[in-house]
């Protein structure tokens with residue numbers, strides 16, 4: 001049976017997501033920004049929390065773990081390289097490890113850059129990727145612990161996922177990301193169309209995620225650092241893609 005998901009807001013601009021396997025009843029929270037909204041989503045759906053899958057150690061992704069685990073006795077899965085910074089971890093994982101939620105088979109991808117041990121949970125059978133703060137809709141995470149080159153490689157890894165993959169990210173940053181993207185990628189009709197779509201969603205009070213890898217490839221400037229036209233737009237014609245990415249990321253930091 002196909003996976004079901006439930007998306008909801010947490011804290012000021014974080015997203016919580018539940019991933020549910022209808023065949024076994026298993027339910028995972030992807031990250032745990034805070035317990036309250038996760039409990040509310042569990043109540044609304046009637047699902048029982050069995051797992052928490054943590055993408056990285058930042059407090060706005062882990063603050064709810066202890067309360068949820070105390071109540072639900074759920075399994076906590078976390079990136080091996082950051083387990084010492086995350087509470088109540090039961091299992092550590094890294095690149096290539098399998099993580100199942102009930103009978104939903106998932107795979108771990110190392111996606112460092114935002115933090116050094118950041119991971120993505122990919123459920124290929126259901127075309128779902130939970131990318132934390134690595135890739136955002138029309139944006140990417142800040143490079144806090146790693147290097148821009150490292151982040152670019154992580155984004156390339158996500159870009160290789162099938163086009164139909166639905167991407168769930170950790171924050172609602174899309175409107176601001178679109179404003180920045182339009183400032184550097186001025187002749188991209190796909191981005192222009194996304195800008196209109198995002199404006200409508202935000203005006204209606206709706207989430208702008210999930211997004212697909214296929215759509216992001218065409219509109220997200222951080223996935224397009226190796227497109228010659230974009231390199232020209234930022235004054236870096238002929239430069240290596242990782243250098244173009246570094247320039248775009250640094251402009252966004254100051255935007």
Ligand SMILES: [Zn+2]
Pocket residue numbers: 056058114133
């Ligand atoms: Zn973070």
